[in-house]
Amino acid sequence: MPGAGSDGLWSIGELAGHAGTTVKTVRFYSDSGLLPERARSAGGHRRYAPDALDRLRLIRSLRGLGLPVAQVRRVVDEQAGAQGVLEGAVAEQLRALGSRLSALRWQEAALHLVHGCPPRERADRLRLVGALGSPPSTDPLVRFWRGWLPPRMPAASRRAFMEVAVPQPPDAPAPAQVLAFARLCALVSRPCDGSAAPSQPAAHRAAGARESALLYAGLAEAYDLAAVRMRAGAAPGAGEALDCFVATYARVAGCRDTPGFRRGLARRLAADPRLDGYWALVAELITVPGGVPEPTPGGAHDWLLAALERQPAA
Template identity: 65%
Template sequence: MWSIGELAGKAGVTVKTVRFYSDRGLLPEAGRSAGGHRRYGPEALDRLRLIRSLRALGLPVPDVSRVLGAHDRKDAMEDALEDAVAGQLRELGSQLAALRWREAALRLVRDSPAGERADRLRLIGAVPAPPSTAALARFWRRWLPPRLPARVVSAVVDQAVPHLPAEPTAEQVLAFARLHALVSRPCPGVSRDGEWQPAAHRSGGGHRPAVLYEGLGEAYDLASSALRAGRSPYDGEALDCFVAAYARSRGVRDTPDFRRELGGQLAADPRIDVYWQLAAELSGPSRPTPGAAHDWLCAALDAQVARSAA
């Protein structure tokens, strides 16, 4: 039987460390001396070494306690250890992502022209740490027409909200800060809800927005393939799918007259080009945004209508 000092000496730790783990039930005592002093058996040394190994991996005391609680059952201990390590890896990944964003933000401030540094600091300071796209998702849920099915809203938000790069550049940090600021402030010059939205969002007119957005998602995917290939706007499956989404949502036929009318309506609709420009800067050229796909399809429609008129 060892005293607390002897156990600490054999393990290479302080008496305070042994007492800490003992008081939390991680290191049970084998007994007490006649004077009431703690006594430990040889098995305590192995347990203390296991505790130190787990703590060296960054596992918090509650996770260590769960692993040790399953110590006498090998399968249970393996499961508890696997869960604890997986949780620590997730937390560490989040911390590393936050550090990479902080590093890129520091480079941005360091390399900013003196006249722009204060404004950029304000933009960066308004972004949550670690950065989150929650504000962008809220923006789209407000922007979309009311009473859309949840699955349609989720699909649109997934397409419209850019993914944050794991290793951002200073330029991407600035683009995200500007994007975050854009979606966090009221739309300027708008006195009523809906004034800044496309006509298809508004009630009346026989529009069925759920049908429209389901079809647009498919059309944007098709156009994105052409954009990645560097192809100029052209007639084809993507354009037909795009026009068909509008026609079905209004319960009308896809005719040359409808295409001409649709082209004029889309040209007059309010736009959020700044959002898509910043989203493109954040995502990079390999991931065309729905805004870029929409522009490509509108250009293809305009060219087709112009040829028909000629």
């Protein structure tokens, strides 16, 4: 440890010299309350104990990692539990940094989107991406589905559906994904059919808590089974996925799965409001650019409805 003055203390210049920094830096940390002096000289100059060197080095290391002064103070002031405090402060800083990096990646992709488009499309794209935050929020999509789903749907069933129906913005989006998400948010910001509220499928209108829970749990299983067939490139047709799909509607309606029920279900589902535009944009958003489109619940529903409509009349 470098030697101290005759009183065992260092001047602010001596401390700065031992730490390899400037007097201005030491004064800033002292004035911020991070580096308290031990005493003042007869002339009113700051005097520091030698152990202030280790504290100053710790402060500079934490500040070099980007931790704000408030977090640095928590670490240096709680020496007894410094390890836990330090881990928490670093974790918090990592989260904040990740959020800023994600925002920058979205801004970069949005700039490429605007820069690379034909001049006649630039104003429209600026309007679309300008309505998004960085990174964007899924709140508009959540609000849309809350108005669409059955009003008495149990909270657990609602959450499970939202996890599938509300796509999370990619951390490092391609320009095309930024455009898809912007269009998705613009789409749900207006009613599907031009009315004051989203139109509802027929199955929603009579669905209580039990029926809506059964309906969406059964449909989720049917959609998963259909997605397997879709990834394999299979055309819509009979099989386990279609049987599960029909059985779900039959169970909710309290009916048996008969040819007559299937014919009536096909007519009823064909007349239901369509959300094809929503699911097409979701597919663009969740599919890796240049990759094979990922099946969505909407795509699986259409596949199953096509399979149902192709059922023989017998």
